[in-house]
Amino acid sequence: MKIxxxxxxVPNPDEKVKIKGDGSGIVLDxxxxxxxxxxxxxxxxxxxxxxxxxGEVVVVTVGPxxxxxxxxxxxxxGADRAVLxxxxxxxxxxxxAKVLAKVVADEKAELVLMGKQSVDDDNNQVGQILAAVLGxxxxxxxxxxxxxxxxxxxxxxxxxxxxLETIEVAxxxxxxxxxxxxxxxxxxxxxxxxxxxxxxxVVPVASLGVDTTPRVKVLSLAPPPLxxxxxxxxxxxxxxxxxxxxxxxx
Amino acid sequence: xxxxxxVVEHQDGVFKKNTxxxxxxxxxxxxxxxxxxxxxxLGDGVAxxxxxxxxxGVRKVLLGEGxxxxxxxxxxxxxxxxxxxxxxxxxAVFAPASTFGKDFMPRLSGLLDAPLASDIVGLEKDGDALRxxxxxxxxxxxxxxxxVGSPLLFTVRQTAFNPAAMGGEKTPVEKATVTxxxxxxxxxxxxxxxxxxxxxxxxxxxxxxxxxIKAQENFKLVEELADQLNAAIGASRAAVDAGWAxxxxxxxxxxxxxAPVLYIALGISGAIQHLAGMKDSxxxxxxxxxxxxxxxxxxxxxxxxxxxxxxxxxxxxxKKLKSA
Numbered sequence: 001m002k003i004x005x006x007x008x009x010v011p012n013p014d015e016k017v018k019i020k021g022d023g024s025g026i027v028l029d030x031x032x033x034x035x036x037x038x039x040x041x042x043x044x045x046x047x048x049x050x051x052x053x054x055g056e057v058v059v060v061t062v063g064p065x066x067x068x069x070x071x072x073x074x075x076x077x078g079a080d081r082a083v084l085x086x087x088x089x090x091x092x093x094x095x096x097a098k099v100l101a102k103v104v105a106d107e108k109a110e111l112v113l114m115g116k117q118s119v120d121d122d123n124n125q126v127g128q129i130l131a132a133v134l135g136x137x138x139x140x141x142x143x144x145x146x147x148x149x150x151x152x153x154x155x156x157x158x159x160x161x162x163x164l165e166t167i168e169v170a171x172x173x174x175x176x177x178x179x180x181x182x183x184x185x186x187x188x189x190x191x192x193x194x195x196x197x198x199x200x201x202v203v204p205v206a207s208l209g210v211d212t213t214p215r216v217k218v219l220s221l222a223p224p225p226l227x228x229x230x231x232x233x234x235x236x237x238x239x240x241x242x243x244x245x246x247x248x249x250x
Numbered sequence: 251x252x253x254x255x256x257v258v259e260h261q262d263g264v265f266k267k268n269t270x271x272x273x274x275x276x277x278x279x280x281x282x283x284x285x286x287x288x289x290x291x292l293g294d295g296v297a298x299x300x301x302x303x304x305x306x307g308v309r310k311v312l313l314g315e316g317x318x319x320x321x322x323x324x325x326x327x328x329x330x331x332x333x334x335x336x337x338x339x340x341x342a343v344f345a346p347a348s349t350f351g352k353d354f355m356p357r358l359s360g361l362l363d364a365p366l367a368s369d370i371v372g373l374e375k376d377g378d379a380l381r382x383x384x385x386x387x388x389x390x391x392x393x394x395x396x397x398v399g400s401p402l403l404f405t406v407r408q409t410a411f412n413p414a415a416m417g418g419e420k421t422p423v424e425k426a427t428v429t430x431x432x433x434x435x436x437x438x439x440x441x442x443x444x445x446x447x448x449x450x451x452x453x454x455x456x457x458x459x460x461x462x463i464k465a466q467e468n469f470k471l472v473e474e475l476a477d478q479l480n481a482a483i484g485a486s487r488a489a490v491d492a493g494w495a496x497x498x499x500x501x502x503x504x505x506x507x508x509a510p511v512l513y514i515a516l517g518i519s520g521a522i523q524h525l526a527g528m529k530d531s532x533x534x535x536x537x538x539x540x541x542x543x544x545x546x547x548x549x550x551x552x553x554x555x556x557x558x559x560x561x562x563x564x565x566x567x568x569k570k571l572k573s574a
Contacts, residue, residue, distance in 0.1 A: 132360025170434035
């Protein structure tokens with residue numbers, strides 16, 4: 001099966017986000033960029049599917065040249081080759097999805113996997129938009145993917161409010177990964193060495209003929225309103241009495 | 251501006267109250283830029299849902315029914331909403347930012363080539379322009395966003411907009427003609443997390459446990475406390491990843507965003523991504539052995555204590571209160 005995995009570099013989510021003084025973005029100096037955690041899960045799932053069904057795993061990203069580093073990380077996990085569509089960082093979900101649609105068509109992918117959302121913009125959109133643009137079935141928030149015997153269909157279990165839902169999708173389809181689809185592997189040292197030699201095709205976004213003018217523009221960022229916490233109580237008795245008479249919530 | 255459509259969420263005919271926050275957000279937009287707010291109910295045999303919606307102050311309720319809509323699918327919903335938007339010329343579409351809205355609204359965005367703002371927490375007018383507020387970076391930043399094009403699409407963070415009132419004067423319910431294109435998807439099954447408790451996103455009180463609860467069987471203690479408070483039960487990602495609690499109990503940026511009147515965090519350290527999911531709660535109680543735990547910075551009432559001692563005491567106190 002030929003699987004395309006779309007990934008995105010994001011600022012390390014374990015580091016504290018600092019907003020620039022003028023609100024034009026976040027401070028990226030000395031912040032490590034990593035593969036978006038949900039994208040890593042998508043890469044892992046693609047590798048596991050290839051292990052079972054054979055085929056090829058192609059990693060694709062849309063962004064600046066520096067994204068190469070995170071693409072190499074995905075190759076080090078075991079993906080076969082990569083496509084880097086070189087573009088600015090201001091592309092919105094619609095633009096990225098349309099660009100990906102071109103790559104999907106070019107690569108004749110049978111399955112597209114990606115994370116359900118990137119932890120920077122938190123949009124949770126690209127996979128579903130891509131499915132619509134391609135006219136393909138979609139299964140978002142996947143926690144389990146099982147292929148039919150003929151590999152023409154898959155049952156995807158989705159993490160939804162109130163429980164789990166399983167839907168059947170005909171392939172080709174777009175599936176977005178939720179947290180519990182798998183535990184991504186770490187790249188091995190030989191994997192990292194091999195990744196350096198794997199093919200990475202760089203495609204200028206302008207050559208794809210897609211209008212990437214952003215339709216959702218982030219004008220500025222501001223810190224969220226501060227919560228005045230930090231109150232303490234000495235024991236359960238004080239806690240219960242304050243909840244009752246001060247907060248009046250009991 | 252043109253009229254506004256709210257897509258109603260229900261689970262097999264049971265109305266979901268998160269729709270009421272989407273109605274409020276839609277009315278906020280109408281208040282800023284004009285237009286009337288209508289609602290769209292899709293399903294099969296869901297006239298009762300339309301009837302509930304008719305009492306929420308919308309101009310009218312459109313009811314699109316058919317066997318193909320009996321089970322929710324992103325493809326059928328996005329397709330049907332697109333038909334209604336095109337036929338009636340709606341200028342904006344709202345849906346809850348639940349796993350329902352987050353699933354089909356981006357597909358609608360792709361179908362209509364229309365801009366979508368996800369998980370919005372505010373709408374403002376700057377001169378003649380609309381400015382949309384939405385959390386980014388796990389809630390560590392609030393972005394001000396501009397949308398270009400039409401119709402404008404929004405998914406609404408339930409906790410950010412007060413729910414529209416129910417049970418008002420009934421407005422008309424009209425039949426809408428919609429066709430379903432499942433496009434290669436089919437519903438197979440649904441596994442409901444069984445619970446007698448209120449739903450996490452609708453509960454007045456939530457008792458949540460994290461790594462400090464140490465084992466799945468210790469959730470019994472959490473349940474006992476929740477029983478006394480008629481509370482929903484939540485969990486941190488650490489507790490869910492450890493397999494002690496089901497996935498859909500997870501509170502946090504990647505799980506459920508909640509804002510109950512009272513949130514009780516037991517043995518939760520307060521990772522950024524957890525705080526993003528609960529810091530809008532009205533009153534936060536934190537019980538943790540580690541006095542340095544970040545959860546205390548957002549807690550109104552922090553108690554440095556062993557939860558296995560404190561929680562039984564709380565249960566005893568609550569029982570006393572009840573019998574008093």
